[in-house]
Every structure is written in structure tokens, then in C-alpha cells.
Amino acid sequence: MASDKTIGRLSRYRRILYSLQASGKANVYSHELARLARGTAAQVRRDLMVLGCTGSPTHGYDVDCLIESVAQVLDAPEGQRVALVGIGNLGRAVLAYFVGRRPKLSIVAAFDKDPQKVERVTHGCPCLPMDSLGKTIREKCIEVGIITVPAGAAQEVADTLCEAGVMGLLNFAPVRLWVPSTVYVEDIDVTMSLEKVAFFARQVKAGA
Numbered sequence: 001m002a003s004d005k006t007i008g009r010l011s012r013y014r015r016i017l018y019s020l021q022a023s024g025k026a027n028v029y030s031h032e033l034a035r036l037a038r039g040t041a042a043q044v045r046r047d048l049m050v051l052g053c054t055g056s057p058t059h060g061y062d063v064d065c066l067i068e069s070v071a072q073v074l075d076a077p078e079g080q081r082v083a084l085v086g087i088g089n090l091g092r093a094v095l096a097y098f099v100g101r102r103p104k105l106s107i108v109a110a111f112d113k114d115p116q117k118v119e120r121v122t123h124g125c126p127c128l129p130m131d132s133l134g135k136t137i138r139e140k141c142i143e144v145g146i147i148t149v150p151a152g153a154a155q156e157v158a159d160t161l162c163e164a165g166v167m168g169l170l171n172f173a174p175v176r177l178w179v180p181s182t183v184y185v186e187d188i189d190v191t192m193s194l195e196k197v198a199f200f201a202r203q204v205k206a207g208a
Helices: 002-024 029-038 042-051 061-072 091-098 130-139 151-164 190-207
Strands: 081-086 105-113 120-122 125-129 144-145 168-171 183-189
Touching: 002 029, 002 042, 002 061, 002 144, 029 042, 061 190, 081 091, 081 130, 081 151, 091 105, 125 130, 130 151, 151 168
Parallel strands: 081 105, 081 144, 105 125, 144 168, 168 183
Antiparallel strands: 120 125
């Protein structure tokens, strides 16, 4: 099984490859992909070898072939369904951003406890009350959950998602989640990332 770092790099490569494809570029060299991905050419070549892709010294790698090969690793052939919990500003932003981006990975239901936010469609996604979460997860065979609720509610939401059968969580709440060992969690801490950027911005300014 590929490591989480490898999967992360492959996802980054695909995003770049889509941009290259849209610009009409048919081939790319490992050093070009490495520069755009902020990595090394050697790492790119190792990752692409895992995909079974080999480049040419004269033409590099075929962009279309790379996209297809990455998709075979990252995407489930039958597709995967995602549920989002928390239809606040962040939740709505995630819904808006993700619409149509990955045909094989789609947010099919969103949940919130606020009656003003449910029983409607937001960015093409039906928004449902929290008391229907478990039932909907099971009926729709949803495997992935996105948590965009306040920190105080995150663990309860994670428990409900896991009990309903979700096997992967993308957590935007600034709190550590306790989940079964069989459930994969990716934490997105926006505040921590911003503090890190601000710190290094000060270092650059101080050294200028």
C-alpha cells in the first residue's frame, strides 16, 4: 500500500497535470513536474515508476497517460460517496469548491442541526437534519466524511460517522479526533497553517 505522503504527491501531480493538459501541453519532463510540485526530479521519477510510467529522454512523459495512471491509483472505479457535516461558512465553501471537480468522488449529502439550513439544496447537494445522518450514510453507502463543525461538536460527529460505517474523515475542526484504528483521519488546521506562514514571512522580512 502506498504511503499517505506518496498519495498526497500523486494528488498534487494530478492537479498540475490537469493544468498542463488544459494549456495544451502534451508532454512534461520530470524536472518540470518537480518544479511545479516543489519537489525533486528524482522523487517524481520514483513516484511515477510506482505507476508503471516511464518517460523518454527526448519527450518526457505523456501528460494524458500520467493522468490516467494516477486516476487508476487514486480513484475507485465505481466512485466513492462523501458526506459533509456542518453547513456553516466553511462547509458551504467546501461544497462550492468541490462541485464537479472529481466525478469519482462526490459529496452526496450535507448535514446540520440548524433547521434554517436543512431541507434545501446547496451547491447541488441536499442538506439534511442531523438526526438522519446515520440512516443516510448507510442507505447511500457513504464511505468518507468531511467535518466542518465547531471543535466542541467534532468528536460526537466523528463517532456518529464511524458508527454508520464511514472509513475516512477529513477534519477541519481544530481538535484531535479519537476514532477506531480502521478509520483514516486527515486533519486540516487552517489556523496552524496560517501561523506557520506568518512566522516564515517574518523570517524572510527580517533577513531581507
